[in-house]
Amino acid sequence: MTGTAVSAITVRVLLFASYSDVLGLDSLDLTIETPATVADALNRVRSLPGGERLPAKPLCALNLRHVDAATRLSDGDELAILPPLAGG
Amino acid sequence: MYLSEQPVDLTTLIAAVQSPERGGIACFLGTVRNHHRGRDVVRLEYSAYAPMVEAECGRIVAEAESRGNVAVSLRHRIGRLEVGDVAVAVVAASAHRDEAFTACRHVIEELKRRVPIWKREYFADGTVEWVGSGAAGQADSGTAGQRVSDLHLTGALGRATR
Numbered sequence: 636m637t638g639t640a641v642s643a644i645t646v647r648v649l650l651f652a653s654y655s656d657v658l659g660l661d662s663l664d665l666t667i668e669t670p671a672t673v674a675d676a677l678n679r680v681r682s683l684p685g686g687e688r689l690p691a692k693p694l695c696a697l698n699l700r701h702v703d704a705a706t707r708l709s710d711g712d713e714l715a716i717l718p719p720l721a722g723g
Numbered sequence: 724m725y726l727s728e729q730p731v732d733l734t735t736l737i738a739a740v741q742s743p744e745r746g747g748i749a750c751f752l753g754t755v756r757n758h759h760r761g762r763d764v765v766r767l768e769y770s771a772y773a774p775m776v777e778a779e780c781g782r783i784v785a786e787a788e789s790r791g792n793v794a795v796s797l798r799h800r801i802g803r804l805e806v807g808d809v810a811v812a813v814v815a816a817s818a819h820r821d822e823a824f825t826a827c828r829h830v831i832e833e834l835k836r837r838v839p840i841w842k843r844e845y846f847a848d849g850t851v852e853w854v855g856s857g858a859a860g861q862a863d864s865g866t867a868g869q870r871v872s873d874l875h876l877t878g879a880l881g882r883a884t885r
Contacts, residue, residue: 649772651770651772651839651841652770652841652843652853652856653841653853653856656853696772696775696839699774699775699778699779700778701779701837715772715775715839717772717839718841718853718855718856719854719855719856720835720836720837720838720839720840720841720855721840721841721842721853721854721855722769722771722799722811722834722835722838722839722840722841722842723753723799723810723811723831723834723835723840
């Protein structure tokens with residue numbers, strides 16, 4: 636396709652611990668129109684059953700690094716939504 | 724590998740960083756407590772986002788080792804642990820004790836702030852809870868003291884002081 640209008644990317648979203656419990660999912664693939672940010676993906680996850688129980692600003696990691704909600708997403712990214720950390 | 728399902732072997736971790744030039748070795752062990760907020764804990768279960776644990780622990784150890792002639796070994800257990808079991812071990816070796824203590828402290832503090840590991844506590848009364856999440860996972864990253872801008876700021880300050 637050589638379309639000029641909207642394009643879309645697919646992002647893999649990972650959920651862990653308490654967030655995985657409330658959504659009943661470990662992971663999902665989101666297809667999202669570009670340009671898209673972490674915040675856009677979070678809004679989509681919030682629209683899923685149980686997603687309303689996510690906090691306003693959850694900790695997020697993109698491709699194994701901490702990021703903030705304004706970070707831009709690319710096709711094939713792995714976005715992890717991280718419950719409060721409890722290591723150690 | 725920083726994560727392990729096997730018991731932590733402190734001797735191995737010490738041997739990995741000991742050398743003739745590094746005479747000071749500091750160790751920190753985090754073990755499973757039998758209580759949390761006044762309630763009796765019988766055991767824990769740790770889970771993790773394993774690929775990110777490996778990546779973030781690698782970055783934390785590299786930060787500590789970049790601050791002088793310091794060598795660090797680090798291990799965190801996942802899976803089921805009983806009261807008294809070692810959950811995390813940090814060993815830092817350097818020529819002198821100051822550097823060793825500083826590196827050891829840096830690694831355990833940053834691990835707690837940045838490394839994606841979670842624990843579920845099993846209480847004596849039969850209840851089970853994810854630590855830090857409240858009843859329904861409502862805690863914000865901000866309230867947990869882990870807002871990402873803070874992480875970046877701390878990293879920048881840490882480098883600036885050296």
